[in-house]
Amino acid sequence: MLSEGLAELVETVGDLADSHFALREQVQTLAEHLRPGPAGPAPADLRWRVLDRPTASKVWIWLIDWVGWCIDRYSLTEEIPACWPVHPPLVEELTALAASWHLAYDPRAASDAPLRWLEALARARPRLREWDDHTRCRNGEHHERRVDLTWPPAWRDQALDTAEHDLSQRTLPAPPAQAGDGTDGGERP
Secondary structure (H helix, E strand, O other): OHHHHHHHHHHHHHHHHHHHHHHHHHHHHHHHHOOOOOOOOOOOOOOHHHOOHHHHHHHHHHHHHHHHHHHHHHOOOOOOOOOHHHOHHHHHHHHHHHHHHHHHOOOOOOOOHHHHHHHHHHHHHHHHHHHHHHHOOEOOEOOOOOOOOOOOOOHHHHHHHHHHHHHHOOOOOOOOOOOOOOOOOOOOO
16 A cells, blocks of 8 residues: 555656646746847848838837837937937947847857947947937937038949959959869979
8 A cells, every 4th residue: 555655656746747847848938938128039131221111110110129128228318319210320230239139148149248249339339429419319309411522423333444444454363274284283384
C-alpha cells in the first residue's frame, strides 16, 4: 500500500513539473509579445524611397509610435519638433534611430548593444538640434526650411558626363590568363 501511494505521488509530481514547464514557456512567449514600450522590430524594409503605400503605412505607424515613446523617454521635445513627419531628413534620422534601438534591445543582441545605442543617440542629438535650429519649428508651429543655395537643374547630366569622361580614360582589365598561352606564370615579363 505504501509503495502504491509513493508511485502515485511520483506520478503527480511529474505531471506538476510538466505543467510548470509548459506554463513557463507560455508566459515567456506572451512576455515577448506584450513588452511595454514601442512597437516591435521594423515591419518592413525601411528604405523610404522604395516603399509602396501599404508598406509605408505600416512603417509610418511603427515609426510614429516609436518616436512618441522615445521623445517622452529621453526628453527630446527641444531637439525634435512636433512637425518632424513633414521634414524628410528628420524622418530618415528617426527611422535609423528606431531601427537601431530595436536591434540593440533584441534578446539576441550583444550585452553592450544598448550602451552603443545610447552613444548613437548622444551623437544624433546635436544633428537633431541643428535641424531644429534651421527650421525654427517650435511649440507646434511649423516652418519650411529655407535653402539659400540650389543645385543647377542639369547637375545630374553634368555628373554623368564627368563619370563617362573619367571611365573613357581608364584602362580595361586584362583578360584572364588561360593555360598554355604562355602567361601561366612560368615566364618572366
